[in-house]
Amino acid sequence: MKEEFPKTYEHKNEEQSYQLWEKSGFFNPDTLPGVRKEPFSLSMPPPNVTGSLHIGHAMFLTIEDLMTRYARMQGKRALWLPGVDHAAIATQNVVEKDVYKKEGKTRHDIGRVELIKRIDAFVQGTRSRIETQIRRLGSSCDWSRERYTLDPDLSLAMRTVFKRMYDDGLIYRGDRIVNWCPRCKSTLADDEVDYKEQKTKLYYFKYGPVVIGTARPETKFQDKIIIVHPKDKRYKELVGKELEVEWMTGKVKARVIADPIADMEFGTGAMTITPAHSFEDFLLAQKYHLPVVKIIDEDGNLTEAAGSFKGKNARDAREEIVLLLQKKGLVEKIDEDYVHNLSLCYRCGTPVEPLPSLQWFIAVDREFRIMNQDLRKRCGKDTATLKQLALWAVRSGEINIIPGRFKKIYFHWMENLHDWCISRQIWFGHQIPVWYHKNSKLKTQNSKLCNDPFVSVEDISHCPHCGGEVEQDPDTLDTWFSSALWTFSTLGWPKNTKDFKVFHPTSVMETGYDILFFWVARMIIMTLYAVGDVPFCTVYLHGLVRDREGKKMSKSAGNGIDPLDMIAKFGADPVRLSLVVGTTPGNDIRLYEEKIAGYRNFVNKLWNIGRFIITSTGERPFAPTIDPCTLADQWILSELNSIIEQTTTAMEEYRYSAAIENLYEFTWSKFADWYIEIAKFQRVHGMKESTDAILLYSLEQILKLWHPFTPFITEELWKNLTTQVLFPERGRLRGGVNQNLLLVQPWPHKAIEPYSYRAVEHFTKLQGLIASLRTFRAEHKVNPREKLSGAIAVHQSEIKKVIADHLELVGHLAKTKLEISTEMTHPSFTLSGIRVSIDLPKKEKSSRKEREARKKYVADLERRLSDPLFLSKAPPSVVEKERQRLKAFEEMNS
């Protein structure tokens, strides 16, 4: 008995399908059916636990899911490992804001322990929400292996790496100038700083004999060094001199130094330096051994170095300071239209203050001995720097980046990488595994040892040397430190787990190009160091999802698309398609609702193809005998073989959009529009058995090919196909119902019949003829119900036979009764050698346009074939191809 089969696809059953998959255990590579040797592994880029997923997440989930499903169907041990990232600063900010909004309290009011408690509770909520969202998209990831960056196992990995790097001298503590966010009260890495162009004032101040320009007068209290260019004639006399100048807080002694860093063209060519609050000036200060005096503190307020301004917010005090200088007559002029790049915290948008601070760093240029012997052999070095190794991994091709142009960007970034500041003054995250003596004044026998920080994998409470009490560094690690270990920490490293052995390095890293530096590059660095291998073999970088106008989607702009809304409206499959079709790696895509609606239409088309075949064929064996007895049969089987081959190739080459476009064209334009229509004809002409077998076989292949892209609808149709048409007891044959899931069916191979060029060529001729007849009808406004009759003359004998054999079919599809004629003096239209005359009461009209186009084409062919240069230089195969074309043409037109 056939079950009820709705006319339109209802995506309400998606969640049930997902449950079926999840329960089957096939998301877990260990419980997949059959013997699977070749592993495939993919680490999910862990979404931040800050909120809910956006459309960008939907995109990577779709791509990664189709990669995984394809690998699984190919018989690999496919593992897609999911997880979430604690996203230290971002998450703490969200919760802090919430606490302040609801209770008017800051984190300092409620304290560290309480804040962490609140954050953990918050994370519990967002985590489960995110997990649900991931499921709604159909993501076939192995939930039994889900990880969170703060899991104990991952913390162990973090501490292990930290200790080893510290022992190797690659992690050090140093007093250096860092990017400081006065609102987050924390350091920021170089790439956590955003720049925004801003029109601001450039002040020109008299400073002794020179005039200096500055955009930040509030940092200049202790400026005592004037820098001029050595070649600058204006200041030649002053170089090396010590001067007494009137300045902000009275007279100061200033020295003049010549250094080529001064730009003679900018402003007056002279500048003073502020070592504590400018990266460049800090380097100069180191070069000339100048003191570094802090003018602005961690709260963004002025220090005692600012004299009476002490305690005031630095930026707020700016105008007041200028006023003071004005009173002193030291303001030369103020340029109001100075365009300047303001640095901002990428999390909260607060202006960043560079200031000196004692922080932990990773040394990227320091040599260390490579532990892993195999890696030493592969890169041909015993020692290297982190930077060198990371460059080698991509240069040598051990890691491939798609698209290739990002390799250049990667090299450039890596070559210019500075030491990475990894300590953050926030509370949420991995606390740095370093301990210090509580009482720093404590002197013991081992005073030297006791003064060093203790780095430990295990928590410690007492000094291992003297037994004195110790306390842990209050700072936490940059969130990217733990995510840099993601590919291996999630697989159990540093324990020698089976997972790690089987699945690492991972096969692919799929992520957005916007986090190439933040994450991908750091994974490469850290994994090469810790594991002695690459984290992944291929990096596939997708683009960003933008709105209709090409603008970035953001909450504040309100132009975002919520994937869950779209899924509720159209189903997950159309959303998935809209995120992959028309995209190429590394390029952004524009997404809007109509696009998704378009793919909803396709999904419905697929549904009706299945509906038609399943409800109109009788029960039959699972693998029916294929007996192509008509030209159309041969044609569709050839096309099917071809599409299987094309899709497989495209999948292997990561060309997913192309794969879908080809499949789409095959499914709709070839299979549905032509073969199914012909199948209806064949059924009533005594070929029901053979036609149905081919319909079923084709449907089976089509569902398999579509499954990685549109898992829900294909699984649903597959269920109907296997339970209603194919032997229902098949499920009982081995392994129960689960084995029948499309999820684990083998990927199609080219089969049955080889690709028949002849069948395709002949069938294409028939299609052309039918299309021409339809066009003719449309152009002559013939009533669709009216059946036309006419005659047809063909000279080329092979084609003539094909057409003669299919007169009835052509007549059926074009509603025209035709007969073969030998002579044709006044054809109604001509189609590459086929002349057709239709009985129309009105005067016939042959297409002049068509004739002219044909003429041009032949002339072009003739010209090239008579060109001696073409004949001598072009490869013989090309010349032969052209010759054949001309020949075929002449034959048909004769």
Place this chain on the structure above:
RNA sequence: GGGUGCUUAGCUCAGCUGGUCAGAGCGUCGCAUUCACAUUGCGAAGGUCGCUGGUUCGAGCCCAGCAGCACCCACCA
């Protein structure tokens, strides 16, 4: 200042190693509706592939220059 990408039908974009490659979807226009599907079917119109040179027998596809747009990196006191 340095770099990357993009510029192909009204719109959104494909075009792999140069030899029918001028394509798709959407949109537009015309016709059709008891037959799996109006979330449909049949048909039509639309482009000198940003501009200028060059290489080649042959160029959206390679090279050079220019223009516009987008993005990334660095950051000037």
